[in-house]
Amino acid sequence: xxxxxxxxxxxxxxxxxxxxxxxxxxxxxxxxxxxxxxxxxxxxxxxxxxxxxxxxxxxxxxxxxxxxxxxxxxxxxxxxxxxxxxxxxxxxxxxxxxxxxxxxxxxxxxxxxxxxxxxxxxxxxxxxxxxxxxxxxxxxxxxxxxxxxxxxxxxxxxxxxxxxxxxxxxxxxxxxxxxxxxxxxxxxxxxxxxxxxxxxxxxxxxxxxxxxxxxxxxxxxxxxxxxxxxxxx
Ligand SMILES: NC(=O)c1ccc[n+]([C@@H]2O[C@H](COP(=O)([O-])OP(=O)(O)OC[C@H]3O[C@@H](n4cnc5c(N)ncnc54)[C@H](OP(=O)(O)O)[C@@H]3O)[C@@H](O)[C@H]2O)c1
Numbered sequence: 001x002x003x004x005x006x007x008x009x010x011x012x013x014x015x016x017x018x019x020x021x022x023x024x025x026x027x028x029x030x031x032x033x034x035x036x037x038x039x040x041x042x043x044x045x046x047x048x049x050x051x052x053x054x055x056x057x058x059x060x061x062x063x064x065x066x067x068x069x070x071x072x073x074x075x076x077x078x079x080x081x082x083x084x085x086x087x088x089x090x091x092x093x094x095x096x097x098x099x100x101x102x103x104x105x106x107x108x109x110x111x112x113x114x115x116x117x118x119x120x121x122x123x124x125x126x127x128x129x130x131x132x133x134x135x136x137x138x139x140x141x142x143x144x145x146x147x148x149x150x151x152x153x154x155x156x157x158x159x160x161x162x163x164x165x166x167x168x169x170x171x172x173x174x175x176x177x178x179x180x181x182x183x184x185x186x187x188x189x190x191x192x193x194x195x196x197x198x199x200x201x202x203x204x205x206x207x208x209x210x211x212x213x214x215x216x217x218x219x220x221x222x223x224x225x226x227x228x229x230x231x232x233x
Contacts, residue, residue, distance in 0.1 A: 001127060001210055004029030007075050009068065011055050011112060012082030014038040016181035017131065020203035021079060022048065028207065031072075035064050035112075036082060055082045055108025056100070065115035077210060078116045079129045080109040085146040087187040093145050105149035109156065117164065126169040127210055130157045134177045134224065161219055170217045172209055176202050177224035195230045197223060 008025050012018040013034030019042075022032050026045045034043065035053035043050070053064040068075065083105045086097040109130055120126030135143050136150035157173035164171065180196040202223060209218040 001076070001212075001214070003207070003211060006030045006077060007033070007068075007072050008077035008079065009033045009035060009065075009075055009112070009116070010079040010081055011035045011053070011108065013043060013050070014040045016183065017176070017179060017199045017202050018079070018081040019043065020199040021081065021206055024200075024203045024207050025077075025210075028211075030077070033064075033068050035061075055111065056103040058107075058111050061108070061111040061115065065112075069119070073119075074123050074125075075116050075119060076125060077127050077129070078112060079131070079206070080112055081129075081131045082108055083131060083149075085133075085135075085143070085183060085186060087142050087146065087190070089142055090144045098145055101145055101149050105146075106152045106156070109153060113156075113160065117169075120169045121164065121167045124168045126164075126167075127172065128160070128169065129172045129174060129206055129209070131174045131176070132157065134175050134222065136173075137175055137222065158219075161217075165217070168214065172206075172218050173220050174202070174206065175220065175222040178228065195225055195228050197225050 008030045010018050010022050013022045013036050019040055022034055022043055025032050026047055031047045034050045037054055039050040051064045051067055054060045130153055132153040133150045135147045136154040139147055154173055157171055161171040176197055178196040179199055179202060180192040181199050184190040184192055205221060205223055209221060
């Protein structure tokens with residue numbers, strides 16, 4: 001897809017992976033709508049618009065997309081990035097932590113996909129990127145609740161891909177390993193470090209997937225740091 005002039009919606013642009021992707025898509029000439037609870041003052045661009053949205057709230061998501069479709073006939077790219085993780089033993093997980101993860105990581109993705117699918121099917125064109133995690137590919141101790149939400153993202157993405165491919169809509173599920181962002185603020189004992197993936201590199205991989213020819217579909221993108229503990233001697 002030639003990115004210049006395309007309309008992209010990204011959830012969670014205040015920091016981390018979503019911020020980097022928004023910046024790179026703006027550089028490529030996209031018009032970017034950032035949906036989130038907070039904006040980032042560094043995202044100032046004539047083609048960027050922030051719409052305050054809590055993806056956990058269906059009414060908030062509906063309002064955001066109504067605003068976008070009031071300005072644009074078509075949305076070409078949706079990136080479901082907003083997400084968070086609480087790590088720890090399952091029996092210590094609170095109802096609030098479980099609900100926040102399931103509502104953000106899974107419900108929010110469902111609400112946003114549902115808003116763009118009718119338009120993408122009509123225009124017979126679109127690319128949805130869902131950010132899962134390597135925690136969607138393997139069980140991990142003390143990550144059970146987060147893993148559950150991301151396995152659900154994998155299931156939704158793989159099924160949706162088969163539902164919409166004949167409408168020329170791509171669905172890519174991204175499985176990043178540990179990435180140096182603010183994500184680990186809720187995970188005592190894990191400090192972001194320089195041997196993690198860099199959010200700008202992940203954003204570049206997604207831009208490249210978006211730029212591939214129409215009949216080339218990156219279904220899954222598993223990305224890990226090559227040497228997560230640093231160079232070996
Ligand atoms: N970092 C990693 O190691 C890693 C690895 C694999 C997958 N991931 C996934 O990558 C995605 C991005 O994470 P990140 O590493 O960039 O973390 P981050 O720096 O904490 O950024 C998360 C983004 O999600 C937004 N967000 C959270 N809850 C939201 C809500 N209810 N409504 C709207 N926006 C919301 C946050 O915005 P505000 O809090 O400002 O509202 C923020 O912009 C997540 O889905 C995460 O699960 C991360």
